[in-house]
Amino acid sequence: MTPDLQLALELAEKAGKLTLDYFGRRSLQVFSKRDDTPVTEADRRAEELIRQGISAKYPDDGLFGEEFDERPSGNGRRWIIDPIDGTRSFIHGVPLYGVMIALEVEGLMQLGVINFPVLGELYQAERGSGAQMNGTSIQVSEIAEKASATVVFTEKEYLLDPLSSHPVDQLRIDAGLVRGWGDCYGHMLVASGRAEVAVDKIMSPWDCAAVIPIVTEAGGCCFDYRGQESIIDGEGLVSANRAMGTTLVEAIVKQENAR
Numbered sequence: 001m002t003p004d005l006q007l008a009l010e011l012a013e014k015a016g017k018l019t020l021d022y023f024g025r026r027s028l029q030v031f032s033k034r035d036d037t038p039v040t041e042a043d044r045r046a047e048e049l050i051r052q053g054i055s056a057k058y059p060d061d062g063l064f065g066e067e068f069d070e071r072p073s074g075n076g077r078r079w080i081i082d083p084i085d086g087t088r089s090f091i092h093g094v095p096l097y098g099v100m101i102a103l104e105v106e107g108l109m110q111l112g113v114i115n116f117p118v119l120g121e122l123y124q125a126e127r128g129s130g131a132q133m134n135g136t137s138i139q140v141s142e143i144a145e146k147a148s149a150t151v152v153f154t155e156k157e158y159l160l161d162p163l164s165s166h167p168v169d170q171l172r173i174d175a176g177l178v179r180g181w182g183d184c185y186g187h188m189l190v191a192s193g194r195a196e197v198a199v200d201k202i203m204s205p206w207d208c209a210a211v212i213p214i215v216t217e218a219g220g221c222c223f224d225y226r227g228q229e230s231i232i233d234g235e236g237l238v239s240a241n242r243a244m245g246t247t248l249v250e251a252i253v254k255q256e257n258a259r
Helices: 003-020 041-057 087-091 167-174 183-191 211-217 242-258
Strands: 030-032 038-040 062-065 077-085 098-105 108-116 121-126 131-133 150-153 177-179 197-200 221-223 237-240
Touching: 003 041, 003 077, 003 098, 003 108, 003 121, 038 041, 038 087, 041 062, 041 077, 041 098, 077 087, 077 183, 098 183, 098 211, 108 183, 108 211, 121 183, 121 211, 131 183, 131 211, 150 167, 150 183, 167 197, 167 242, 183 197, 183 211, 183 237, 197 242, 211 221, 211 237, 221 242, 237 242
Parallel strands: 062 077, 150 177, 150 197
Antiparallel strands: 030 038, 077 098, 098 108, 108 121, 121 131, 197 237, 221 237
């Protein structure tokens, strides 16, 4: 295990324990950010903990998180942080939220760690080293047929938007099982072979940075709604096992080229 991954794991676990002090509180204060999304004291304190831990060891590394201003990198390394992915779940006492930490080196995602403190599930991956959950290797499923696939989603728009010919949107009709197990938890269901496709139609870099290395190292793929793999600044995020991901990307590209 590299020092970078060890640090990410330690900080994700520490931040996760911090969030548990707030989880399930009826008196939890909720604030609205400029984009009208919710934030709590737990979000802010968890990100502060992570930032302080990284800065102490790597003072020249960049820091890019959801709750505070970006600190530019001086060496091509940038840590991307989402202290609580699934804040709405957290606020409602639903245990499917995750603490996410990723490291980007020279524009490439090097590692990702996602901790689900309430569930006791800790996912990790580093480029070229495979993916693990609680120390055990994980792999995506091999299901290739839409009718046998489980598709999970985050935003209600995935179901409520008007009928669409987009290959990913068509899954809401064609898939065998469609469920709203969203945010980073849905993508980890794909990475661990418990779902075939996870869909987020609205994403920010901190929402997907840690997801990408874990899903890809587990044998899957991540792409945006245009079929592009460079999705940190892309349009949405789709995680899929390799079989279904390949089919979806080919269909998306074909559709885009036909326009």
